[in-house]
Amino acid sequence: MSKRRINVGLIGFGMAGQVFHAPVITSVEGLKLHRVSARRQEQRDVLRSRYADVIAVDDVKAIVHAADIDLVVIATSNVAHYALTSEALLAGKHVVVEKPFTITAKEANELIALAEAQNCILTVHHNARWNSDYLTVKRIIDSGRLGRLVSFEARYDRFRNTLRENAWREADLPGSGILYDLGAHLIDQSIQLFGFPNAVNADLRMQRPGARAVDDFELILNYPQLKVSLKGAMLVKEPSPRYALYGLNGTFVKYGIDPQEAALKAGESPRENPDWGREPREIWGKLNVLLDGQDHIEHVESERGDYPAFYRNVYETICGRQSLAVKPEEARDVICVIESAQRSWDEKRTVALDLLACR
Secondary structure: OOOOOEEEEEHHHHHHHHHHHHHOOOOOOOOEEEEEEEEOOHHHHHHHOOOOEEEEEEOOOHHHHOOOOOOOEEEOOOOHHHHHHHHHHHHEEEEEEEEEOOOOHHHHHHHHHHHHOOOOOOOEOOHHOHHHHHHHHHEEEEEEEEEEEEEEEEEOOOOOOOOOOOHHHHHOOOOOHHHHHHHHHHHHHHHHOOOOOOOOEEEOOOOOOOOHHHHHHHHEEOOOOOEEEEEEEOOOOOOOOEEEEEEEOEEEEEEOOOOOOHHHHHHOOOOOOOOOOOOHHHHHHEEEHHHHHOOEEEEEOOOOOOOOOHHHHHHHHHHOOOOOOOHHHHHHHHHHHHHHHHHHHHOOOOEEEEEHHHH
């Protein structure tokens, strides 16, 4: 029996659209990439060369209001997320929004309420939940081998010591900077692992010459008996551990990063690569624990990354066979932490967090 076909309209064909959405959407059976907004000629050239049967449009209304589109994917600049999502939901479309969900928790709540009123599915592309390294860390924590966890550290770094011209992520705009970009992934992962934190203390910097948006952040999230430290920077040439977990019984340290982004940027397809998401042995994490009073050290094989799992879940949810893996309320909570982190830095204090206040 053939699967139900769901036509997808992709708004935004820059880096996010070309790398993280189009090749993954086209790898999921049942999803059909049907229309793409590609305004610049170089984007249209890429679209034509990779997806010859996809319709290129200039105006996003040709996607949002198209009768043959079931699911709208929004992969634009952050400041456009709220307006485009609102328009798509009002048009009766299911919506995937690139992370971060919105600029403010207030905007997120309005979209959540609108999706419910329209009886439409709304989710946010927190694909880092399917990173090989994160899945491995989750398995280690769930195994209990570290004993009670007392400290959790995670980093998401880049090295780029110059600013990109006309890059909205580096402009002085709401929602720009790496806290909303890379930080959103780390915050989401932390909430998935440990729940909503009690408080946040933030250090936010603009370190590169001419920087106009945050390019270095450190967040301390407070949990009962647990300290969570999240860091990201644009001037890290020699990588630190990606994850470091410290428990009463020992430590787990993980270097290296999930290989899926690099594979997508190289033009590989999840559908055509039988080893998709598999990490090389040299970046497996190291576990060092006490076992029966003796030191026990081993390299732990990484879980397999699976970005297509996000879109498979979206497809199955639209078909009524699953519930959303990434609920919009969870993405809203990430924005609440980001807003509180900014307030922490502005006021130079620890800010208490209240989940009820986010709603």
